[in-house]
Amino acid sequence: MYQFVAPLESLGVRLDVRPFLDDVGFADLYRPGAIAAKIGHHLRGALRRWSDLGVAGRWDVALVHRDLWPFVGDAPLRRMRRCQPRWVYDFDDAVFLPNVSAANRRFRALKPARQYMELVSGARVVAAGNSWLAGWARAQRRTRPEDEVEVVPTVVNTDDWHPLPRGSGPLRLVWTGSHSTVRYLEAWREPLRRVARRIPELEVHVMGAHFEAEGVRVVSHAWGARAERELVASCDVGLSPLPDEPWSRGKCGLKLILYMAHARPAVASPVGVHPEIVCNGVNGILAEGSEAVADALARLLLDERLRRRLGEAARRTAEERYSVRAIAPRLAALLRRAADAPT
Structure with missing residues (x-):
C-alpha cells in the first residue's frame, strides 16, 4: 500500500x-x-x-x-x-x-x-x-x-522498476521468491538441467530461498528490495513456474510483473493469472512440461533480438496495465x- x-x-x-x-x-x-x-x-x-x-x-x-x-x-x-x-x-x-x-x-x-x-x-x-x-x-x-x-x-512502481543496461557476463536466468514458494522452482529442475547442457556457461540466480540442481550453476542471493531490482536488471530471462492448484490460481503474478517492468521477458507456466498477463510469444512465453519449458528458455537465451523484442513489449504491458x-x-x-x- x-x-x-x-x-x-x-x-x-x-x-x-x-x-x-x-x-x-x-x-x-x-x-x-x-x-x-x-x-x-x-x-x-x-x-x-x-x-x-x-x-x-x-x-x-x-x-x-x-x-x-x-x-x-x-x-x-x-x-x-x-x-x-x-x-x-x-x-x-x-x-x-x-x-x-x-x-x-x-x-x-x-x-x-x-x-x-x-x-x-x-x-x-x-x-x-x-x-x-x-x-x-x-x-x-x-x-x-x-x-x-x-x-x-x-x-509495481514502474518509476522504480525500469529497464537498466544488462552489463557483461554469462547468460543468466533469474527467479525471486521465498522458502514457501521455492517448491515451484524445484518442479523446473529438469528443464533447467536441459538448458544448462546446451549452454554450459549459463547461471541461474535465485533470490530468497535455497535451491540446487545437479549440473546447473546456481547463484544464491538473500532477499532485499534494492538487491532484487539490481539482480533482475543483471539477468536476461525471468522464471515464473506455477503448479495448477487452487492456491496457485489465486496468485496475482507479482514476480512476473517485476520481470516485465525491467523489460526482461519471462517463461511462465500457463496457470492462473499468467495467461492474462502474458500474451504468448508477444511479451513473454507460456510453457508447460519439461521439454517445452527447456525449449522456450533456450530460444530466449540464444536469440538476443527475440529477448529484446519480447522485453520491450513486456515493459509496455507493465506500464499500461500493471503500474x-x-x-x-x-x-x-x-x-x-x-x-x-x-x-
Missing part, C-alpha cells in the same frame, strides 16, 4: 497506512523457527490493530488489505463494524484456503478462514487481485451487485465509491 500513498494524495485521497507487523516483524515472519520472536511481534501487532480499529471512524473509509486480524475470533471484526462500517476489502492471494508457509505450519489452526468470508460479504466494495479471486468474492455476495467486486491487479500510475485512479474511484455508500 505504501507505493500508493503519493499517487493517491495527488488525486485528493489521503492514505494513512497502519500495518499489523512492523518491518522487523515482517522479516521474521517467513524465517524458520524464531517462535518467540514471532509471538512477540504478533502480540504487539494485535495491540496496535485493536487501537487502530477503535479510531477507524475518524476516516471516511477503511481499506483492509488481506488480514484484518491474523487470529481466530470475531471481536476485531465486530469492533470494526461498530467503529467504521464502510470498508473496502483488498486481497491478492487465496487467503481463504488453508495454505501456510513451511516456516509457520504450527500456526495453521490460527488462520481465520471464516473471517475472510465475512470481510468480503460485509465490504462496501471488494478489490480482487485477479478474475478467479473476484469470482470467489462474488460467490460470497450473491445478493449484492456484481460490480461491487472489481478486479484490481497487483502493480501504480495506471491503477491509482481506479483505486481512488473505488475508495470514493465505498466512502459514499450508505451504511
